[in-house]
């Protein structure tokens with residue numbers, strides 16, 4: 001009985017899904033899906049190699065400091081970094097005094113201790129990076145109706161995070177003539193900028209970097225590519241400050257586990273030896 | 284159960300004798316996973332996955348309880364509290380990655396465990412109850428993992444919850460009220476997040492309860508084995524301890540190596556980047572996908588794209604998705620072949636491997652965007668899925684001629700050579 005009912009249920013589902021297949025195949029044959037500009041012109045990020053990559057990765061502190069400088073002097077005009085506190089910068093190799101000084105160079109929202117009114121004050125190491133805009137409406141108003149996203153987790157929130165940030169920052173170009181010929185409707189709108197690495201090809205962020213925009217303290221030449229790489233490395237750190245500690249812990253754990261597992265293998269072999277039949281020779 | 288030759292628990296130390304009188308817990312354990320549980324001597328490594336599943340449950344409960352100490356189930360701060368765990372809590376990043384990857388590995392283990400059952404006919408009498416309880420555990424596990432994924436309140440948390448609870452909306456008439464009742468609102472928000480947290484905390488303990496029933500039911504007939512031939516004599520069995528404790532110990536080591544590789548070196552590989560974007564009801568992600576372990580069922584859900592008469596496609600998809608797991612409940616009565624093990628079933632064995640490939644295709648399509656050719660591929664795979672369980676298996680079990688079975692487990696291990704059998708019979712069971 002169960003088998004009979006099951007048989008009919010199974011056939012019913014099969015017929016239903018094959019019917020869907022048939023209608024789908026018919027639609028696909030008669031009106032093939034229209035190609036879109038995103039589909040044809042979107043590009044995946046170019047590979048980027050950072051010192052923190054791979055199982056033996058290490059932070060390149062010099063590079064992280066340069067990346068911090070790019071964030072501070074360029075990106076922070078529009079982007080917040082709300083999960084990072086100034087004290088965290090100590091991990092980039094800054095001394096306590098330097099952390100204090102750099103914190104004080106930021107202005108954070110405060111409260112007047114006498115009148116209780118809101119005001120601003122210089123930052124202290126325990127403060128978090130402030131947001132450049134008081135609220136989302138202000139952020140939209142200043143940025144062609146787009147909100148510049150918080151950058152703390154950016155490299156974890158996109159596929160190929162660091163490579164994506166690097167490609168995006170260096171990927172601005174004029175809209176290809178070929179694209180306009182094929183998709184006249186896809187012309188980049190006013191206030192938007194063509195970038196083949198962005199999901200829908202047009203984003204509201206103007207190219208933020210130009211050569212020699214910052215002056216690196218360590219004398220590195222500030223090309224757009226260099227700054228993009230440095231800030232991508234910095235954002236890799238902000239997204240996961242424990243990245244390197246994690247990999248180092250991983251090595252200790254692996255060495256222990258491999259050793260323990262080899263022991264467990266021999267223990268198993270020994271326990272089983274008396275009841276394991278010797279493979280009989282061909283008789 | 285009890286095989287007459289099962290070893291008896293004999294407490295020696297006075298404390299153990301005292302305990303045995305007042306609360307015979309050590310005796311219980313001895314009979315469950317100690318020397319007092321005789322097990323077929325020929326279990327292969329596919330039999331390790333039950334113990335591994337139990338380990339995963341403990342792992343999830345331990346890491347989960349500690350995460351819950353730092354997590355805040357409030358839509359305004361849940362995402363921030365997870366970042367707080369990642370950045371400020373001592374070893375918080377390790378706990379969270381251990382828990383998130385622990386869920387994935389739990390499913391890897393469970394899928395292997397279930398497919399072991401498919402191949403070796405573990406669902407057949409006298410172990411139907413073990414199988415039924417196993418399917419219940421799987422359903423509870425899916426519910427637990429689904430609600431857990433909502434907790435960090437990222438984009439995929441929110442939109443996944445919205446899509447999955449939206450499925451109830453496909454039920455005619457009562458669907459929408461049910462959906463609103465489940466969520467405590469029209470869309471996932473604070474009410475939903477709070478109840479999901481509460482249930483996510485509760486369900487693992489319910490699972491632990493069902494696991495106890497699952498093992499209890501197993502210990503009545505005892506474990507099956509790769510030949511599918513039942514235990515006939517003492518020489519077919521060995522005590523669980525030390526033989527299988529040693530083997531499980533080694534298996535656990537291999538499991539932990541694979542698991543820790545992911546936790547420490549690729550912790551976000553099985554996750555979705557969008558879940559590092561805070562939930563935003565106003566911005567729909569380009570592709571909403573559930574966690575990878577739901578992909579086969581998600582593919583079945585989305586395969587139904589055409590209405591049939593008065594039944595809307597969405598309802599068909601929902602029915603099919605739930606049925607695709609519910610059919611497992613009927614497996615013991617669909618496959619009536621008296622032979623358990625796929626080794627001795629030449630036709631069944633071929634279809635088993637087709638099913639494995641079919642599941643792989645469904646996996647792939649479930650994670651892909653709802654575009655051609657993935658939709659058409661998933662439709663073919665869905666058709667096969669239902670045909671396999673509801674049409675092919677019953678027919679094969681009626682017409683197939685199985686290969687000859689070994690006389691006993693001992694014979695399968697040692698060959699029918701009399702001397703070898705005698706030698707094995709003489710082996711003292713530790």
Ligand code: HEM
Pocket residue numbers: 340343344345346347348349350351354365379382383386389424427428429431432433434435483484486487488490
């Ligand atoms: C059956 C066992 C369990 C499974 C399969 C499971 C699964 C999951 C999953 C998939 C997540 C989302 C992970 C992420 O993206 O962060 C999660 C999160 C969470 N789970 Fe569990 N879980 C289990 C048991 C438990 C238990 C027993 C507790 C607490 C008593 C717990 C507490 C939590 C908490 C607090 C979170 C949110 C924190 C976070 O997102 O990392 N879980 N769980």
